[in-house]
Amino acid sequence: LALKILLCDPDEEWLATASKFLSDQLYQVKSVYNGKDAQLALYNDSYFAVILNIDLTNHSGLQVLKFIKTNYTNQNVVMVVNKDQEDNRESLIKMGAKDLIAKPFELSELCQTLEGHQSLGDLVNNLPKKEGGSSAEEEVSGEDANFTKIPIGEFFSSKAVLFDIYVRLSSGRYIKILHAGDAFDRSRVEKYKNEKGVEYLHFHNKDRRKFVQFNNFLAKKLISNKALPSEQKVSVLKNTTEKYLEEVFTVGMKPQVIEQGKQVCENVYRLIEKDDSLFKLLKSYQEFDPSAYSHAFLVTMFSSCIIKQFEWQSKSTIETTALACMFHDIGKMSLPKELLEKKVDDMNAEELEEYKKHPELGLEMVEGNRMINNSVKQIILQHHESFDGTGFPFGKKGANILTLANIVSMADRFVHIMVEEEVAPIVALKKILTQKEEASRFNSMIVANFINVFVDPAKIDKDKSMPSNSRIVNNKAS
Ligand SMILES: [Fe+2]
Ligand SMILES: [Fe+2]
Helix, strand or coil: CCEEEEEEEECCCHHHHHHHHHHHHHEEEEEEEEHHHHHHCCCCCCEEEEEEECCCCCCCCHHHHHHHHHHHHCCEEEEEEEEHHHHHHHHHCCCCCCEEEEECCCCCHHHHHHHHHCHHHHHHHHHCCCCCCCCCCCCEECCCEEEEEEHHHHHHCCCECCCCCCEEEEEEEEEEEEECCCCHHHHHHHHHHHHHHEEECEEEEEHHHHHHHHHHHHHHHHHCCCCCEEEHHHHCCCCCCCCHHHHHHHHHHCCCHHHHHHHHHHHHHHHHHHCCCCCHHHHHCCCCCCCCHHHHHHHHHHHHHHHHCCCCCCHHHHHHHHHHHHHHHHHHCCCCHHHCCCHHCCCCCHHHHHHCCCCHHHHHHCCCCCCCCCHHHHHHHHHCCCCCCCCCCCCCCCCHHCCCHHHHHHHHHHHHHHCCCCCHHHHHHHHHHHHHHHHHHHHHHHHHHHHHHCCCCCCCCCCCCCCCCCCCCCCCCC
8 A cells, every 4th residue: 555645835837747656756746836735635635745845825824733733733744845845844843744845856855855754564565566575686787886785684674575685696686585575585595695605685775764774673672671682682773873974974963863863862762771791791892893883883882881881871861862872973074084094193283273173073964953962072072182171173172071071072083083993892991091181181070981881780879969060961052
């Protein structure tokens, strides 16, 4: 069964084009030109989503929105607005819109917006129907840059696969082993591994968001299962976070992408709250992948674990910091690639100056984004400040640095040592503790709680006092 969409727009020509486009994407479309017909259509049928132009007449777009809010509370509504009305996002969302899209936009953007609101059930229902079993393998060619990979053993699926899955033969050559809608057969996939030595499954970058969505859902389920080992939970969370960050770094900070990030952070919080044996895994965690995505994931994990040790920790401090950690180095996107390939120690004075701009560049990228709160923005800006004043960009000192930013800074430094020197977490931490110029960069309370990350939580006496710099978060505009 295809998902039904109600398109409401006064422009007949646009309606015809959009209707054709969405039908090609397997949606079932009904179009109306005015508000009265929109309400009638809603009365007669139910829709997965309503695309509602604010400029509708004969019952204005806003009147229809009000009608929907009163009568169909959970209806997905994507409001089509003009550029200058984008600022009204919050009030339109309060009035019942799920999302906004500003004119002019490409129809593919509209599709992305719709997909961003699909639940897993919707996704599965929207799959093209298969006539019995799975389809035959098919060789295709495609640019490697358009594919993303995942270790076979770490790939999970719903009963029917949500998107096409490939095995890579050689550069640019792939076999499609499963088509969207095929029944997922673990043994068939394992065969590739056991008989042909295939290590990775690949999927198209355009399906990355579906991957993240499914894995977020899966992570939520796995984390609440007490019988499962921490390794498996961390591994699902790691893959979800990394693919999520790949998506952010490719498509940018779109609202529906940020929304997914918040779900990732909720899962980070759940894992840390619920898994009491996580400390054992973290002690000896050995994953030395130098990629920026893996780096961000590890910083997220360890920062969240440090915060958990403080008495003042809460769901919102952990989720806020987790989001900041995922984006902390986003400013590096604006730096030249050659610079990023260099180690900081190998940079000359000029390059170092350039590199030190990344916290401010990061802030610039998220500054206008209302879905990202000010604490997140401040952490991004301050994640290289040091307690002793030796950091950058401002050389802030002690209590002038947000505690959460100093936590992220310590986790960042720690992950850096751990991955670069390929040492166990405990060894990396010892390195920081035994070198005065390293240790003095962090609030001693944070250092003490970092040590607690590796101690059995049953044996920790929670420190009830605030760190000496007691400004935990700062929500005032800076
Ligand atoms: Fe950084
Ligand atoms: Fe970093």
